[in-house]
Amino acid sequence: MSTAKPPSTAARTPQRSNGVKRREAILDAAAAIISETGIAGLTLHATAKRAGASIGSMYHFFRDKDQLLDALRERHRQAIADIIGSLAAVTPDQWIAMSAGDAIDCLFGKPIRFYADHPFALDLHQLHEERAADAFLALVESVMTLRLGDRRGPDVARMLYAISTGTLAFALDHHDTARRALVPGIPVALTAYLLTQEATPA
Structure with a gap:
């Protein structure tokens, strides 16, 4: 039976x-x-x-516990989806006109702050498994393509995504002191990388 x-x-x-x-x-x-x-x-x-x-x-x-966990996962998915959706209002001309720092803050600032404020979200799902991850990466690729062109934009976007998610996961996996030190530095590192790429001739 x-x-x-x-x-x-x-x-x-x-x-x-x-x-x-x-x-x-x-x-x-x-x-x-x-x-x-x-x-x-x-x-x-x-x-x-x-x-x-x-x-x-x-x-x-x-x-049961599974239903409770599923509800938490959906809550976080929706929060990230709302953040990504809010970026749809930014026009291509605005993305191009932004400074490197402003573009990074606009793209990555809210998602980074969300996971910093909700570190338990990473216990529920890995960043790369999140359903919204593909949509977010596609958005970063489209913005970097606008700024750097078809040949370099997608590669730069994937590097920015890897730096941000990898550093964030590492920071949130450690104690509060490491988290406070590392999380604010993520946009700084991303901006420095983007500035270097934008200063490099195509």
Whole structure:
């Protein structure tokens, strides 16, 4: 006889404002637990206690830990997607006219700050596995192509992406002192690299 666990259905989405607030409080509590203890320390009971919710309220929204983690992942995906979407308002002429520092801050500033403020997000998924990663890299490639041309732009974009994601992952994997020292330096390093590339004849 099979003992396989039945597939988890989607978490319940609240329709009323009070339900939305309770669900968000539960997700905030889960994120705080992951930030402090890692995914291994996350349980429905611990999350309910942290959120000041009853276990019945927990099960109303999330049947199991997997559903809770999926909801957190989707929350982070949407946050990054919103950041990328906000950059669509920048016109090609504006990207070209920006200084190297302004272009880097516009492209990378908000995503870097998001992961710096939500380090537990990297415990839920790796940056290169994030569904929004392809869209973000495509955006960086399009901007660098505008600034440097078809031949050099994509390669420079991929290097900028590799520097930013690699350094960010390293910084967030270490204690707060390293994080505070490394994260602010990422845009500085990216700007220095872009300035060097833009000063190099095509």
